Amino acid sequence: MAGKGGVEHGKRNGNVPPECRPNPLILRLSEQLNHLDAFWLADVIRNFKSSSVIKQPVSKFEKGKHVNDRSIQEHFSQRNPPFDFRTPGQTAGRGKEQEEPEMAATSSCNLMFTPTKPDSLSWKLSFPSPFTTANFTRRQNRKAERFVVFATVFSDPKPTVLVAEKLGEAGLELLKTYANVDCSYNLSPEELCTKISLCDALIVRSGTKVTREVFEMSGGRLKVVGRAGVGIDNVDLSAATEHGCLVVNAPTANTIAAAEHGIALLTAMARNIAQADASIKSGKWQRGKYVGVSLVEKTLAVMGFGKVGSEVARRAKGLGMHVIAHDPYAPADRAHAIGVDLVTFEEAISTADFISLHMPLTPATSKMFNDEAFSQMKKGIRIVNVARGGVIDEEALVRALNSGIVAQAALDVFTEEPPPKDSKLVLHENVTVTPHLGASTTEAQEGVAIEVAEAVVGALKGELAATAVNAPMVPAEVLSELAPFVTLSEKLARLAVQLVAGGSGVQLVKVTYASARGPDDLDTRLLRAMIIKGLIEPISGVFINLVNADFNAKQRGLRITEERILLDGSPANPLEFIQVQIANVESKFATAISDSGEIKVEGRVKDGEPHLTKVGSFGVDVSMEGSLILCRQVDQPGMIGSVGNILGEENVNVSFMSVGRITPRKQAVMTIGVDEEPSKEALQRIGEIPAIEEFVFLKL
């Protein structure tokens, strides 16, 4: 186990490995201490009430709220005295025990917290992630007679993937190269909710309901849900999006399996295969009872002409059937290419001898085959359902079977899976059933396992998934071209929002993209998401990504309007410049207000790096790195020197300085890049330079 982590501690603890230096308690946020562990650590501290050593208990993070480095840091620093967030190198205060923050720990919730020896002052704590443990040592501070707890967290930086349903071996192997894989099948909803807080990714098939509660209970740690298959009706997509959790599926690998199963059910139903098989096995020989119907020249209506539907259609044509299809979104030329006519819903159901269902379960398709639909069908119709049970009103189907409208049904899927043992539908003698086997071939399962594992690993690495269900899919080549503009967008928005005077709420933001490319050649969804991230993150603890950006903007009443300026010239670069304007606000740096009254910043990418090129109506040209001081001043000699001297005396490293003038000797805007945040005194001294009319310090 790696000997680094979130909390460093004192050397008096005999259990402590040598790499843990005798620092005072320093809570260090690192990649190794993942967010959830920090969350639990906060809880542990808070719960040590029994010894009454915590004077200011750390309040709990809000359940379901995103926990990221910033929110944890804010959370801890709200304590008085705040926790120390210095990195291990910065160990000021070492040896001054009375200055150490108080901290103690005890067992909490389902944490394993056990004394290393009976009555020992040392404990071992298992964090929620199975790969993280901590040693805590309680030590009495002689002077203040208080207890101080020192802790060392050992953690494994690998993400954890919970595989909640059986997944093909090749997919598991792929996951294991990158993550700790926990295969726990048949979890109850409660068990899933408990376990989910330990996981960065979850992989399911159709048997696991990924509800809102699952996302809430994940405490912000769950980054991706992978559906090893097509239908995502078992995943609460709105909740996933609200929690910034990407949902990916495996949309292609089981198409053929599902289509073949549809055809198998169709032919088996027409020739009473299942019923005849059961009859022989019960000792009977009923040749007269199981006379079937032929398929050739019969009309098959394929409802939902997507991947599976079109493969079913192709195969049914091969059986000599006349195939029509209904799909409001399918292109007619694709249907014509395989000799299928697209027709209306009414026409499909009223002319078909057989119906095969292949649409997803959505609010629009739920129970679309109901009493009314059955009443429009030809008497003696036969129905195959390999889509989802919920698209049929099952009680209405039983009525239609009993009345003879529907002669037979062959069903692979049910509203409730498994269906109740006494289900009238399943037990009906004219119904053939299989237990959701559409995707269950060896080949399809290996295929979906690889497809979903690749998508999940990619998502954990922060890549955009091509099979994302709740986020825009941005192809890799587009992404690499847009990458510097992604950074530029976020930084411009970060800068713009910091220019807003306190108290004026940001509601209306206009983004202008200037490009020589036509609108169809420029996908700005990613840029918009990053602008939202830049606008919201500095003023809240919320973590914004491509998945939840629009949702969070809407929630905050933030309206983003986008405008394109079509430039002449070569479209080699995706964009020339981006402008971010915030309307109806006051600025703490009046110079940033443009002639039209908005806060305005503009940037370009130069040599692959984001540059700020305009503030308000002033042209500037500075690389957007580190932090910036913007000053408006009377343009006169010696200004760079005066400001530079103050920063030098304050030991603040200046990375660049640039001056943009409107008219020589009148007004100029000076931009100073600094590596460190200047002290209040230094900023005050800059403000006191007589020629400086206003200035602002901005973190990028």
Ligand SMILES: NC(=O)C1=CN([C@@H]2O[C@H](COP(=O)(O)OP(=O)(O)OC[C@H]3O[C@@H](n4cnc5c(N)ncnc54)[C@H](O)[C@@H]3O)[C@@H](O)[C@H]2O)C=CC1
């Ligand atoms: N039984 C099983 O094991 C399997 C079941 N499935 C089910 O089959 C469904 C279809 O899978 P694919 O063909 O891969 O998906 P797909 O997305 O390629 O096709 C679905 C088609 O349904 C159409 N559609 C949407 N609303 C419709 C409506 N109101 N009426 C008619 N058509 C509508 C869409 O336009 C789309 O063309 C999945 O959503 C899943 O629920 C898929 C694989 C295996």
Ligand SMILES: O=C(O)C(=O)COP(=O)(O)O
């Ligand atoms: O891919 C789909 O939509 C399916 O219905 C297959 O479900 P399964 O993964 O076999 O539980």
